[in-house]
Amino acid sequence: MLAPYVHGGLVAGEKCACIVEVADRPALLAQVRRPGDVDVEGCLASGQLELFTSAESYLRRGSFSGDDMVDFWTTSLDGALGAGGYDAVRHAGDTVVVSEVVEVFDDFAIYESQLNLLVGRYPQTMLCLYDIRELGAGVLLEVLRTHPKLLMGGLVIDNPHYLPPDEYLASRRVRVWAALSDEERRVAELAVEGLRTTEMAAPRSSSSHDVDRALHGVFRKLGVESRDDLVRFVTERRRP
């Protein structure tokens, strides 16, 4: 899937930058290398084809950061379209090598969604590679919601489940809010109003422990780290 994408880009004179592990490169380059039309070694030497490992990209700061990865691709685009003199860019990211990150962190899905903003701003194509056999159902749903087109069995399909980045973030807020229990929602609303957990407990004669634990559940489920984050989340959720 990746080889024809890269080959087509090189033939069209586009810059191609891909995240591919070193072990997977010989097979990729063998498929891209076609005598008479693509000089792969020449493209690598000139920088028209650039390959990065996950350690040089997704994990270059030691751990995954969606914002940092958006910076990574933006830097690549600015270089290619500016000083590089290319008219268009093809990017590709193999996510299999960071499957641990993909499975666990909501950050990755948000990053994937935010990339669509980048695609709209620059003349570029972006291909995200997933091994769907390795993905859990939850991650697969996030993949469907964050990618406007799907390449399956050699066909490019318009994805009816895709949500533009703003809608995606809003839908996530609705979904995680719905995952709260009634008590957690009550506590979250009171926390936003500025009440201390001891004040939330008193009128209902609940123990401080139970309210503290409910607020902890709110923070964890919504993925917020502080009361300020919670206020921002609830404010965004209330926005029409």
Add this chain to the structure above:
Amino acid sequence: MITYLEVHPLLVAACPSFAGSKPAALAEEGDGEFIRVGQLVRHLIHLLDAEDTESFTAVFGVVDWVLAEGDAEAKSLIDNGFLDDLTNPEMYADATSRFADFVPWLTPRAKRHPAVRRLLP
């Protein structure tokens, strides 16, 4: 017997560097004990990233002590707060460390926590 409201002060006493840390600044008193203990876990992860583990024996000693001699709510704070956060992968989103790196400091009682048991090799 150690009570619910004594747990966080005991943990902070075992880890004095928490007081001036960024996670400590995020923890408001009105957020309750679970959130405050969670911020301390966040601080421990930062310390582990910085290979500054001097306080860990004392911290996990407190954890063990509460599990042994705490009242029901104090034990719940350690079980459903401290250890739950320590085993939560999302707590490590910005970190290079992982839960497995804390295993050398876990006592047998802490290792009986269901999430800990699941993640132990």
